[in-house]
Every structure is written in structure tokens, then in C-alpha cells.
Amino acid sequence: MSKAVVDVPPKGGFSFDLCRRNEMLSKKGVQTPPFRKTGTTIVGLVFQDGVILGADTRATEGPIVCDKNCEKIHYMAPNIYCCGAGTAADTEAVTDMVSSQLQLHRYHTGRESRVVTALTLLKSHLFSYQGYVQAALVLGGVDCTGPHLHTIYPHGSTDTLPFATMGSGSLAAMAVFESKYHEGLTREEGINLVSEAICSGIFNDLGSGSNVDVCVITKGHKEYLRNHQLPNPRTYVSAKGYSFPKPIEVLLTKVTPLKEKVEVIEGGDAMEE
């Protein structure tokens, strides 16, 4: 970092400046700190009225479970949701970013977002980072052209599929889908199949665990079933119960507002559409 050179603002993309230092450190025996990954089983399938997405809820940092109940089904648009596997920060950031871009696009065009729009935005972003943004996504939604389900790989390639699985538990979940999926599933059959696939990932893969989240998207309507199934309840709870020292008792509650409350007039001064 020589002071003689004029400070140029960094160009876009990754700066690989610290790679040499990291190599030197790892040679000396310093381990890279583990980053939070979403070990994961994520699935999606197309049923007769739309798309159902499912995900487990375990986030791992190396061998430790750092979040027992995280949310892996991200909102993209009112009619599009996206499950993310890989590095948690990458999946969150990329889905948030594309979600905002989609909203701006909706304001610009005045129309409902299409799934292929989200797909193209995500894949061009991931491709330009050449796989360094480690986000593997299952994107699903229903728009004016019908239900769509896509998988997006960290390097930017995509697939259009009737059923898809990603993440470390993808083989266990795919085994369930390949043996039981058929076209024209009803809503109940679809939700059951998705839950079965996620449970297969939860119980047969070490990187996935805890609960099952499901999201059902149909034309004009979506249902986010957070913790649809909880197949891992806490097994041993102390029968004795817990006793805490006597708490501080509340004797009197008196609220003194510092300012007068402002009256809200209905319909006045609304933002222009």
C-alpha cells in the first residue's frame, strides 16, 4: 500500500490482494475461520396449480450448528420465492439484491414480475463472479406465463425442471422425488412429497436438520408455512422443572407521555402512486 500512488477507487469484482497473505498464513498453520454455511436440503416441485418450495432449517459453521431454525426460503417478489444453499451470506445478499431490482422493475413496468426475470438477473450476477459467490438456488414462482421452477448453480448455469433439489442433502431428497414424483399432483400430495423429501435430507444428511419449511405459490396467492413440520422435538426436558429466585414484583405501573400524541388524518398527504 504505497502512499505515493493516487488512491484509485476499487473497480468492481473481487480484489485478490489478500490471497498471498492467506497462503502464507495457511503454510504457517493458521486455519481459515469457518464461515456460516447452510449445509442444507432445499427442494422444489411443480404441481397442478403452481409451485411448492421446501427447505430444512439448519445453518452450520464447520462442524457446529450455529442456527437451529434459520430461514432458507427467501422472498423475491409476491409471486416468486427462492431457496438458497451454500454460504449463508452469499445467498442472503444475492436474493436481497435481486429482490430489490425486481421491485424497481415492477415500478418501472407496472406489471407483475416474471420468474425468468429473476432467473436472468441471478444467473448473470453469479456468472460474472465466476463461482466465487457460492450460492446454489432453487427459484420458483407463478407468473402470467404459468408456474416455473429453476435451479441456479454457483457458476451461473441454470436448469428448468419439474422437480429439483440442491444442497448437501440433495441426493437423499432426490431419491424420494425420483421414486415418487409424477405430474399433476394435488396441493396436499405436493406438500406431503416436499415434506418427505426434506425429512429424508434431515435424517440422512448431517448438514441438514431441525425443521421443515414449506412455501406454496399459486396464481395470485402464496402461503409461507414456516416450520410446517417439527420432526426434531427436544426429547429430554427436566421433569423437575426450573426454579428461579423470587423475581422483583411490579407494584405500580404509571406511563407519563413526554409529548402529545400526533393525530393521524386518514387519506391526507398520501404519496403519489
Added chain:
Amino acid sequence: MQLMDSSHSNPMSLCSQADSQRTLYPYVTGTSVIGVKYKDGILMAADMGGSYGSTLRYKSVERMKPIGKHSLLGASGEISDFQEILHYLDELILYDNMWDDGNSLGPKEVHSYLTRVMYNRRNKFNPLWNSLVLGGVKNGQKYLGTVSMIGVHFEDNHVATGFGNHLARPILRDEWHEDLSFEDGVKLLEKCMRVLLYRDRSAVNKLQIAKITEEGVTISQPYSLKTFWGFSAFQNPTVGAEGSW
């Protein structure tokens, strides 16, 4: 590691001319084998492919063989090492027969022998590059076990090798139950083999199912599974966005 140092300092027997005789990587490999216990004995399934790297070179390799009167051995991994193991087992059964004492080696004993062989080879850094599935029935007792190339062995109600561990075992854990009938067992195995056919690149659509009961071993004729490719997303993946991919 000890080996690295010795190659520099003094020519230890492990590193000089013995190097060319150690197994370093497999050449002709077979893919997964799946085995389940059912009402009358053991059912095992394996396809008939022998891959040479990424080419599917041999399509009629029998990867399941009967051993003695009471056992059935299925192997995945290097085919030549499987043939070597069959040779060892041949000798073992021959010696057992020569005793002529009215007793014969059961599946548990053969499994134990195989474990010792695999583990000893691994300790000499010259492994037999196989994952074995050993099943059998003796005196009404059903036995199903597995040995890996490093000597890891256990017995269970359903076992699988290779990719079968990731794709078939989840299905078996869900759907296996005690006292499966023969038809149900075959249906279950076919379900697993179909998933493997779709998702394992080294699988071939030509498989055999072997059954071993108190009466003996039957290995079926090779046949193929029906597959389905008619999903609408496969026919027209770019619906609504012509020109995209």
C-alpha cells in the same frame, strides 16, 4: 508421514520396487450393490456394468456370486480385485469341504474372513479396491453385512455400496420393514435401482436380482427397468421465454 521421509533417507521396502505392485487407483469399476433382508432370506441387486474410467466398457459383468452353500457375495469397485477375492474364497471353501466334517462355513464366518483380508491388505497400503456386500442364510438365521476397502464392516437389515449409500439408503430407511414378501422386496430394490439409474453416471440399465434362502441361491437373468422421460418441463423448458435456456 513416515513414507515421505523414508523415500528420501533409506530405500524402505514400501517405496522402491514394491511401489509398482501397490494398488493406487482402480481401473475397471462396478457401481453400487444394494442388499435387503426379506422374509425368506436376502435379496441383492446389482447392475452389470464395468466402467473403464468414464467409458462404459463392459456391459455383462456379473458382480454377484454364490459362495459355498450359504452365502452370496456382491462387489462394487475394481473388478480384478473382486476376481481375486473370489479366488481366495474358493480356496477357503475348498479347505472347508476337505475337512468333510458335516459343518460348512456360514455367511457370518465368510464375512469375518473377508473383513480380515480387507483390513490386512489396507494395513500394507495395498488395498483390494472393493466394497463388498455379503448375505446369506444358515439354519434359519438371516445375515447381511458389508465390508469396505479399508476394512470398515457392519451388518444391518439393508446395505448399499458406493452411490447407493446416498441415493438408495434413504429410501430403504423409510420403506424397509421386517418380513417383506419376495414381490415387495423386488419392488423396493427396483425402486432404488431406478433412482440409481437416473442419477448415477456409471449405472447401466441391465441388472440382476439375486436371492438367497435356506434352499440356495438364485440369480435372475439380466433385465432392464422402465424409465419415464415425459415431463412437460423436459419437453418445453423455455415456455414463456422463447430463446432463453
